[in-house]
Amino acid sequence: MIDIQNVSKAFKLSKQQRKELDTKDKEILAVDDVSFRCEPGRIFSLLGPNGAGKTTTLRMIATILKPTGGKIIVNGHDVMQQDHEVRKSIGFLTGSTGLYQRLTPNEVVQYFADLYGMDRAIFKRRRDELFSLLDMHDFAKKRIGQLSTGMKQKVSIVRTIIHDPAVVIFDEPTSGLDVITAENIIKLIKQCKDEGKTVIFSSHIMSEVDLLCDDLAIIHKGQLCYNDSMENFRKQMQSPTLTEEFIRIVNAQQVMA
Numbered sequence: 539m540i541d542i543q544n545v546s547k548a549f550k551l552s553k554q555q556r557k558e559l560d561t562k563d564k565e566i567l568a569v570d571d572v573s574f575r576c577e578p579g580r581i582f583s584l585l586g587p588n589g590a591g592k593t594t595t596l597r598m599i600a601t602i603l604k605p606t607g608g609k610i611i612v613n614g615h616d617v618m619q620q621d622h623e624v625r626k627s628i629g630f631l632t633g634s635t636g637l638y639q640r641l642t643p644n645e646v647v648q649y650f651a652d653l654y655g656m657d658r659a660i661f662k663r664r665r666d667e668l669f670s671l672l673d674m675h676d677f678a679k680k681r682i683g684q685l686s687t688g689m690k691q692k693v694s695i696v697r698t699i700i701h702d703p704a705v706v707i708f709d710e711p712t713s714g715l716d717v718i719t720a721e722n723i724i725k726l727i728k729q730c731k732d733e734g735k736t737v738i739f740s741s742h743i744m745s746e747v748d749l750l751c752d753d754l755a756i757i758h759k760g761q762l763c764y765n766d767s768m769e770n771f772r773k774q775m776q777s778p779t780l781t782e783e784f785i786r787i788v789n790a791q792q793v794m795a
Contacts (some may be wrong), residue, residue, distance in 0.1 A: 539736055540576035540599060540705060543620070545569060545608035547594050547760075565743040568594045570760040571608070578704070582738045583732050583768075586757040587788060592740045593632075595757070596709050599738070600630040613704050615735070626654070629698040636694075639683035642676060643693045646682065648698055655722050668696045671729070672722050682761040688719035695726060706730050708739035712746065726749065744780045756787055763791035 547569040556562065565698065571589045576582040586592045591758060597603040599610055601621040610617040613627040637646060644665075651661040669675050672692045677734060691711075699706060708727065712720035727750055730737050743745055747754065747768075756764040762789050764771070777783040 539578055539611070539613060540738060541611040542572060542574050542595070542599070542608075543605060543609040543611075545572050545590075545598065545610060546606045547598060547603060548606045565735070568760050569598070569605075569757075571759070572757065572762050573599065574755045574762065574765050576736050576753070578736045579731060579734045580737070580738075580752040582725065582752040583747050583751040583758060583782060584738060584740045585754060586740075586766065590757045591760040592757060593709055596630070596707050596738070596740065597679075600628060600707055601625055602630075615763075626701075627703055628707060629701070629703040630707045630709075631695055631698040631711055632709045637682045637690055637697075641682055641683065643669075643678045643682070643685075643689075643696070647691055647696050650697045651700050654702060663695070664700060664702060668700070669727060672696065675778075680752070688715050691715055691719060692722070693792050695723065700732070705736045706738075708737070710740055710742070712741070744784065748780055756784065758788045758791045761791070763787055 546567060548565045548567050549564065550565045551561070553557070559566070561588070574582075574597060584595065594603060598605050598617065599612060601624050602616050604618065612624045615623040615627070617624050623670055640742050641649070647665055648661070650720070651665070656664075669678060672695065674689075675698070677689055682690060685693070695711070706727075711723050711727070715723070724746065727737060727739065739750070751768045752762070753767050755762055766774075771783075772787075775783045777786050
């Protein structure tokens, strides 16, 4: 479970940044009083234009950034007071792989399993299951530097969930990937849901949202402009497609601002 309660995040601006933004403000509010809840066994999608505050919100959930205000509870633990416990219970996949180029997929996944203190037999069983699911056995012993973008993303995914976390965060998980790799990742996200995990993901691809999403929130300029179930979103739609409805809601929020 993820419970976001009136969360805000402000970043200090340098003189150069204030000049570029043409503002005298010494900080910018990237996330402004945001609240939502992600339930186990459901897939929650966080949508928004570039710069809306999606990644900042996900990084606060993952304890990478500290909230300026509000509270975040992940799997029963406060991200500010129990950050170590939170990190043990989550898997966080970003668009930046940050993999060690000279290691193999086997070695990278083993390294992260050791960090989590996984039992060796449990690790091997789970590694083999995930490698089979993502079709990775053929390149498991090659160096990361020799792999394609899609292969590296698969390694990142296994590294992210090797410890079988209760909460999984996917930030643009299929961005820039080929169709087959993207389909494998979608299959994995569905499996996480079937296993009763709490899943939150951001995506610009509305077909993925339509296929996977149980609940969604739309964020724009740091503020929520929609937060409800996907079923209710469809019932309330005033536009013929999900993409057009998303644009309509964001534009309406911009007019109100």
